[in-house]
Each structure stands twice: as structure tokens, then as C-alpha cells.
Amino acid sequence: MNDDQFRQLLGYFDFSWAGYRKVRKGVKKRIGRHMMALGCEDLASYLSVLESDDASRLECDRLMTVSISRFFRDRRLWEGLREEILPPLVRGRGEPFRVWSAGCAGGEEAYSFHMMWALLKESLSSMPEVVIIATDLNEECLERARAGVYTPGSLREVSKGLRKRFFETLVKGQRYGVKPFLKENICWERHQLLGAPPGDGFHIILLRNNVMTYFQEPLRVEVLNQVISSLAPSGLLVLGARERLPESVHGMVALPDYPFIYRKEPG
Template sequence: MDDQQFRQLLNCFALSWDGYRKVRKGVKKRVRRHMQQLGCRTMQAYLSALNQNKEARQHCEYLLTVSISRFFRVQDFWQALENKILPTIIKENRHRVKVWSAGCACGEEVYSLKILWDMLGGRFQRLPELEIWATDMNPAYLNKARTGIYPRSSLKEIPEALRKIYFRPQAKGRFYAVCDPLKKQVVWRVHNLFFDPPGRDFQLVFLRNSLLTYYQDELKEPAFQKVLDSLAQGGFLIIGSHEKIPPGARGLLLFGHHPYIFQKEA
């Protein structure tokens, strides 16, 4: 499959070439295998099979998702979260804090937050109840997230002292399992960002490296608006460090000097 044929496939799902350029090798490999399984020798034949077969189309859509993530991805952000954002949210929401991790992949971002939250327990007399909605369109990723077992490479940004507290080594240290208490109070749900959010009034929404990276512009704006609507007034929205919010988006203020942290206007 050459790049032109791959672009044809991306276009069929309104996915963006820019988002896939760096990861296309691995994605193409998965798609090629699917083409073979369906007996399609050309992209034309594959596209027409996807048009006629809903299940095959759905499977292809899953194959096109990219789950690359790791614990505490972008250290600067997690420091801002620990030192500024979470303390602000906690002071203003004494009873309950609602968080949505949209496009959570295999849960690395969610468990990173749970670790920070647990650590904040030592700084605050009493923490509010934490309710996390962790959603992704790919159910296979959510199953991995529920299991909570990760290759060592996903943990490379976690200091050893923390790794010892929150993870158990498996298979001679090639994999690590998150400890059971971190798994509590997380609702893992299949959800597509083009549909209504799983809740409202979230104080914190993670929308990192999903909608804004992998989709073509015309799809981004309406889905982004739905995400904005789910934020509480004064709530925080986090996007990927290389992403930009759609030009039509209103009602967001940049938070501090981080170009990927926003606060919804009160």
C-alpha cells in the first residue's frame, strides 16, 4: 500500500494525513493484514468491501486508532497539574471532583492522575471524592486499561521510588501492574467523541492526542464544541502539547504559560 492509497483510506474516515504521517508504517501493516483476510488485493476493492460490510468497516476503524501513550507524558504538564491545577480545583470543589479522560487509550493518563491524586492526599487534610470517566472508542484498549498491565517502557518517566509504591513487577520486570487501589473510582466506557459526552460539569477534561491530531478539520469543530459543553465553568481543558484548538472555539482562556492548558470562562 503506497501513501496515496493510504490517504484514500484515511479520507474515507475523514482522518488527517498529518496525524498519521509518523505512525503510518505500523497502521499500514495492520490494515494490510485486514485486506488479506478480506481477500482484497487493491485499495479500491478494500474500500468497496468496507462500504458493503458494516462489521469490516468498524474493524478497520479500530485498526486505524493509535494507542501510543505513556505514564506522565509531558512532564511539564503533570507538574502544572500537581502544583497549580489540582490544588485550584480542590479548593473550589470540596465534595466532589469530576474528570473526563477522552480518548484514554490503555489508561496511562488516567492512572497517572490517580497517582498524583494519591500523593496530594499528603498535602490536603481532606480530599474531595474523585470521579473519573475514562472513555475511548476502541473497546480493546479499554480492556487493557482495566487490566492495568504495562510494558516497562511505558513507565520510563516514573521515578523508581514511585514505581515501587504504585506498581508490581511482572514477568521479571518486563511488565508492571498498577496496584489495585488505583483502579477504584474509574468508570471505563466505550464512547465516540462525535457523540454526546458521558457527563457534564467536569472540572477537568483531558483531550490529548486524539480528536485534534487524527481527524480532518471539518470534523474537529463540532466534536470539540461537545467537549467544551461538558466542562464546568472555570473547568480546565488539557490538549496535547503539539495540538491547537479549532479556530472557531470560544470561551477558553489560556492558563499560565502552557499553550495546551485552558480554562473555561466563568
């Protein structure tokens, strides 16, 4: 598959060339193997199959997912959540604090939040239970997340102290496994962002470096509005550090010091 054909496939899904340009090599290889398995010799026949067979279309959508993550990616976010943003939200709260990690990839983001929550408990006298729903379309990513075993590269922003506290060293330091207590209160679910959200009343939704990166504007707005509908009143939507909501998405206000974090306006 050449780049022109890949652009056509992206257009079929309303995906963004700008988002896929740097990662297209691996995606194109996966799509090529899928075309061969379906007996499609050219893009036209492949698109015809996708149009007529929902299972093949869903599989193609899954193969288009890009799973790039690491623990505490965008450190300013995690420091801001722990030091400034979360304390006033959770102090004295009785009901569980609901978090959705949307497009969770291999689970690094969900586990990072759980680690940060454990650290926050040390400075606050009373905190509610946290419930984390972590979703992805790619079942292979979810299996890796459930296992909780990672290479050293995924932990390059984790200090030695936090490695000792939250991880077990495996295979002579070539792998690290999250400690069992970190897996508690995390529910891993297969979910397509175009579908209905996996619940509602979320106090924080982490939607970083996926919808805003890989979707074109019309689809982007559709998915964003769907996701925002599942936020609790005054809930927070967290985008990637360089991402901003389109002007056509209403009812959200950026935090003054964190322009990539948006609060849902009451009503």
C-alpha cells in the same frame, strides 16, 4: 496498500496525513488484513463495503487508532496540575471531582491522574472524591488498561519511589502492575469521540495527542465542540503540550502559563 491509497482512506474519514505519516506503517498493515478478511482486492471495493456496512466501518475506524502513551507523559503538565492548577479547584469542594480521559489508550494517563491525586492528598487537608471516566474505541486497549500491567518502557518517567508506592513488580522486573487501589474510581468505557460524550459536568477533560493530531480541521472542530459541551462551567480542557485550539473554537481561554490548557468561559 501504498501511500496514495492510504491518503485516500484518510480522506474518507477526514483524518490527517500529517498526523499519521510517522505511524502509517503499522496502521496500513492492520487495514490490509481487514481488507483481506472482507475479500476486498482494492481500495475501491473496500470503501464500498465501508460505505454500506456500519460494522465494517466501525472496525476500520478502530484499526486506525494509534495507541502511544506512557505514565506522566509531558511531565510539565503533571507538575503544573499538582502544584498550581488543581489545589484551588479542589480545596474545600464537596461534590466529586469528575475527570474524563478521552482516548485513554492503555490506561497510563488515567492511572497517572489517579497517582497525582493521591500525591496531592498529602499536601491538602480536604479533598473531594475523584471519579475518572476513561474511554477508548479500541477494546484491546481497554482490556490492557483494566489489567493494569505494563512494560518497563511505559514507566520510564516514573521515579523509583513512585514505582515502589504505586506498582507491584512482576515477572522479575519485566512487567509492572498498578496496585489495586489505583483501579478504584476509574470506569473504563468503549467510546467513539464522534459520539455523544460519556456524561457531562466534567471538571477536567484530557484530550491529548489524538483529535488535534489525527483529525482534519472540519472534523477536529466538530469533535472539540462536542467534547467542550460536556465540560462543567470553568472546567479545563487539556491538550497535548504542543497542541493549540483552532481559532474557530470559541468559549475557551488558555491558561497564561500553560497554553495547552484551556478554561471554559462561564455561559
